[in-house]
Amino acid sequence: MLMLDARTLAAQLRQPHGEAALAVGESMNRSNAALNQAAIALLAVTTQERGLEIGPGNAAFAPLLLQADGSKYLGIELSSAMVEAGNQGLASAGLADRATLRPGDAHALPVANASIDAALAVNTLYFWPDLAPVLTEIARVLRRGGRLCLAFGDATFMRSLPFSEDFQLHELDAVELALRVAGFSVCGWRAHRETAAGNDGQRRDKHFHLLLAQRR
Numbered sequence: 001m002l003m004l005d006a007r008t009l010a011a012q013l014r015q016p017h018g019e020a021a022l023a024v025g026e027s028m029n030r031s032n033a034a035l036n037q038a039a040i041a042l043l044a045v046t047t048q049e050r051g052l053e054i055g056p057g058n059a060a061f062a063p064l065l066l067q068a069d070g071s072k073y074l075g076i077e078l079s080s081a082m083v084e085a086g087n088q089g090l091a092s093a094g095l096a097d098r099a100t101l102r103p104g105d106a107h108a109l110p111v112a113n114a115s116i117d118a119a120l121a122v123n124t125l126y127f128w129p130d131l132a133p134v135l136t137e138i139a140r141v142l143r144r145g146g147r148l149c150l151a152f153g154d155a156t157f158m159r160s161l162p163f164s165e166d167f168q169l170h171e172l173d174a175v176e177l178a179l180r181v182a183g184f185s186v187c188g189w190r191a192h193r194e195t196a197a198g199n200d201g202q203r204r205d206k207h208f209h210l211l212l213a214q215r216r
């Protein structure tokens, strides 16, 4: 369990850094595993598709995204510690030829126009004060008909977390509207609920939304 005060934990979740970074990465993987599995199942990457994950931490769930033959994975991550750890993990798993993490920011993705078939962002919306520029940037890199899956905590649930004070919380209908304005059609929604420990080690009832959208 991470022994960090609420403010330090929040800063680490925003961008894992320093001595705690690797432990934070492992904690996020434990805490967010079921949500990531649900989001990856909804995104359903198929044969030969090129997937993009934004804010993947150490990319522990990349192998799940790479189950379809010939699929490729690119993770764009703000934290250099996560990029390094993630690329080591992908190499150890024998996936370095199909998957890589690059340093970068969701607001200016180092990715070519219309080059991505399927994009994923789990638990990263809280660090985007304004959704519009990021969703427009994701729309730029997705091909027409490409999918985006966003997974994020229900705003009421998130407000109950002691470490979410500085997080930007987004209501479900506001995210849907922002997706439409940025050039997506919303084509799927799931609720994800589980009772499990969070990054602060406290067990609680969790409530998330998963939205699937298609680039128009």
Ligand SMILES: C[S@@+](CC[C@H](N)C(=O)[O-])C[C@H]1O[C@@H](n2cnc3c(N)ncnc32)[C@H](O)[C@@H]1O
Pocket: 013, 014, 015, 016, 028, 029, 032, 036, 054, 055, 056, 057, 058, 076, 077, 078, 079, 082, 104, 105, 106, 107, 121, 122, 123, 124, 127
């Ligand atoms: C709370 S963690 C979630 C990690 C992982 N997606 C999961 O579900 O366990 C948020 C991650 O997004 C990254 N991040 C935050 N803002 C970002 C941005 N603007 N661009 C790219 N990555 C970002 C952070 O460095 C961190 O690794």
